[in-house]
Amino acid sequence: MPFKSGFVSIIGRPNVGKSTLLNQLIGQKLSIISPKASTTRHRILGIVNDDEYQMVFSDTPGVIKSANELHNAMMGFVWEAMDDSDLLVFMTDVEDELLPEFVERINQVSVPVVVILNKIDLSTQAQVGLRMEELKSKILCAEVIPLSALYPFDVKDLLSKLLHYIPVGEPYFPQDQLTDRTERFFVAEIIREHIFHLYAQEIPYSCEVNVWDFKERGERIDIYAEIHVERQSQKGILIGKGGEGIKRLGTKARKQIEDFLESHVFLDLRVKVTENWRKKDLFLQRFGYKNN
Ligand SMILES: Nc1nc2c(ncn2[C@@H]2O[C@H](COP(=O)(O)OP(=O)(O)OP(=O)(O)O)[C@@H](O)[C@H]2O)c(=O)[nH]1
Ligand SMILES: [Mg+2]
Numbered sequence: 572m573p574f575k576s577g578f579v580s581i582i583g584r585p586n587v588g589k590s591t592l593l594n595q596l597i598g599q600k601l602s603i604i605s606p607k608a609s610t611t612r613h614r615i616l617g618i619v620n621d622d623e624y625q626m627v628f629s630d631t632p633g634v635i636k637s638a639n640e641l642h643n644a645m646m647g648f649v650w651e652a653m654d655d656s657d658l659l660v661f662m663t664d665v666e667d668e669l670l671p672e673f674v675e676r677i678n679q680v681s682v683p684v685v686v687i688l689n690k691i692d693l694s695t696q697a698q699v700g701l702r703m704e705e706l707k708s709k710i711l712c713a714e715v716i717p718l719s720a721l722y723p724f725d726v727k728d729l730l731s732k733l734l735h736y737i738p739v740g741e742p743y744f745p746q747d748q749l750t751d752r753t754e755r756f757f758v759a760e761i762i763r764e765h766i767f768h769l770y771a772q773e774i775p776y777s778c779e780v781n782v783w784d785f786k787e788r789g790e791r792i793d794i795y796a797e798i799h800v801e802r803q804s805q806k807g808i809l810i811g812k813g814g815e816g817i818k819r820l821g822t823k824a825r826k827q828i829e830d831f832l833e834s835h836v837f838l839d840l841r842v843k844v845t846e847n848w849r850k851k852d853l854f855l856q857r858f859g860y861k862n863n
Pocket of ligand 1: 583721
């Protein structure tokens, strides 16, 4: 069989399980996950390599109506991923609202579309059946695949279904490459994931993590990271009484970073107020959301 290769973009509303699916497909925890909406802020590639194919999956931010410059940049990543895909995977769940403008955009793409109906563990078979019919009637798609990405499922079977729509071609990346992102990027993401899990309300959305130094020192890796918040009051919440908050965050994040890097880690976390960074081009550029 000739070698196949292509880009597969996973798009959908926030919280439907896109990052959970990406991690299952590549067999490793790469993209961060949380029960809060808009956890993912970047387009992150996860590459599945096989003797017969290379599928380059893009995890993307959930589609929302933009409220600030950061959101605009995030939606830019979604539309870019949609534009350069060979196959579009639209992910949804039984409860998810189908935004008409978004559906229209999906129905206009020139590549095949596969719909994944996720979180079927939360619904009855009858509800899943009805939703599948609704999706088939509203979205111009090749097929609708129901699953629960959170639980073990037949990943090989899903990959072979998707492979059907991938064109013949040479691999885009070296065949031992798993992602386009650096270890430094994932370290910042792990810290951000713990902020999403440990803090409530607007705090996770006001935080950006920047790893500004990453040094291998023999048996240990020394990591220096700054957490940028938008206001002084948020800095206080993050640090907590007597530094308890930041200590707890640092300990949890360090343990996960050690597992990820398979090394001892020293983690230095500082909180910095960078007023309204989500609205300022300079900071969005510095944090990798915009080109200079
Ligand atoms: N019950 C159930 N929960 C799921 C399933 N898949 C994902 N989740 C949960 O849904 C929440 C959101 O998952 P994510 O993978 O972060 O969703 P996402 O689409 O990447 O979200 P954004 O990055 O915010 O756009 C997490 O709490 C997951 O554990 C599933 O099949 N069943
Ligand atoms: Mg995500």
